[in-house]
Amino acid sequence: MSHFSWPIDGSIVGLYLLATMVAGLSVRKYVGKVEHFLVAGREMDVYLGIASLAATEFGIVTCMYTAELGYNHGFAGATAGLLEAAAMFLVGYTGFCIKPLRDSGVITIAELFEKRFGPRIRWWSGLVIVLGGLLNMGIFLRMGGEFLVLVCGFDIRYLEIAMSVMLAAVAIYTILGGMLSVLVTDFLQFVVMSAGLLAVTFLTLKHVSWNTLVSTVEQHYGAGGFNPFLNSKLGWSNVAFNGLVNTAAVLTWQTTIARVLSAKDTQTGRRVYTATSFFFVCRFVIPGIWGIAALATLSPEIRASTTSAQAMPLFLSMTVPVGLMGLLIAAMLAADMSTDSSYMLTWGGVIYNDLLAPFRKTHWSERRGLLWNRAIVAAIGIFLLVYGLWYPLSGDIWTYLTVTGTIYLSSMSTLLIACCYWKRANSWGAAGAILTGAIFPVAYLVLEKLDPTKDFALWIGPNISGIAAYVCAGLAMVIGSLLKPKTFESSTTGSFHGS
């Protein structure tokens, strides 16, 4: 039975939504150019960058999958957070790849690739970035709607309505204000989200003691609940795959890298990375504790009748009292809206900047560019709604996200590293890396959906197929680059003069 109260909790949520809309819409007057719309005129400073990056990278879907990892694997499920934090800190501290990327003054990674590998590679890079990114974010809305319906105790029939209303609110301010609205609302959302996350975590630890959490993990998973290498469902392949995915995400994930590209200078972008890195531990540990608490408190009957993703929202619906429930819902809405807005904007930016580049050989006015960007963001919103309602998710959420993300993370990270640090890298190697990097995850997604091949896909597993994508993308880059005769180099490079 949910503790959601319309007069009290509904008012808190309504107040938050009103403040967000006002903040998001009030900055639209500063958007006069495409650069303002996509990278906030490159005027973002460190603390706004920290708030924006943290808010963007924590949505309801994040909360759902990290809680699910805690529920299914105990504390060991948070290992991915430790890996991502380490990768982000090292990249920020050393400036590995992100320094040359920001110094180049590009709007997207694919635009940088054009300078080294030519316009075709830019276009194909844009395509896999958009394909991987949109498939990845396709489930966000459904997860967000499911969470809200479960926590508030609404009828499941209202799922579509909850999804549509949330999306419409986000789309309005993103379409009008672009990155400036995203940054300003991200800041507000970071404050509300953090207050809610911390308050609910302290309440959870008061409700379910630390000793109970530890004994629950011991009882269900033994030593494997604390150590991923001893966990039969995780193991070395899962740790290795997560290490690769998270390092590649830090280097090339469009929403993450957008903060570096929006920063007022390279040093600011690097400081945003180092200062935000530990947040990636928090984003796995905090909901992970909620998931373990759900495992400790839900009866075996309830656990048997719900999916692992639904356990944490059910636990919260029964534990969080009136008043705090309003803050929790506002926090989760804040988390989701900041994620959705940034994802729509940054992937829309790739479509405009890279996929439409061949059609912008003549100069487009700022007005026309803004109109196209806004139309693309609106189209992505419609896609999210349709895909979210249609796609049946099988398996756990994190596995789906890592597999779809790998479609582009494997090749784009390879291309970025080669582009920045290997003089011999060329378009043949880049094309080979894009092709091989996409084949493995796409094949896995297709095979696991077909009845005759489902068992084979399960036997291979998402971790091995994912590792194969990264290894083969790297090999394809090396082999392809070495095979291409030097005399071909000048004939394949050119420019769309895109941005």
Add this chain to the structure above:
Amino acid sequence: MEADFWWLVTVACLVWYSTITAYVSIRGAWDIKNMLARLQALDTDHEEEDA
């Protein structure tokens, strides 16, 4: 031993996150104010150049 490690990580998360939330809430508001002021100034400069 491994449970102690996760206890330390959890405490570090709660302390760090509480601190950074308070700090960023104040400094981030300044960043927004300055960012909008710079954009306004740039806009004014362009209008003067156009005139």
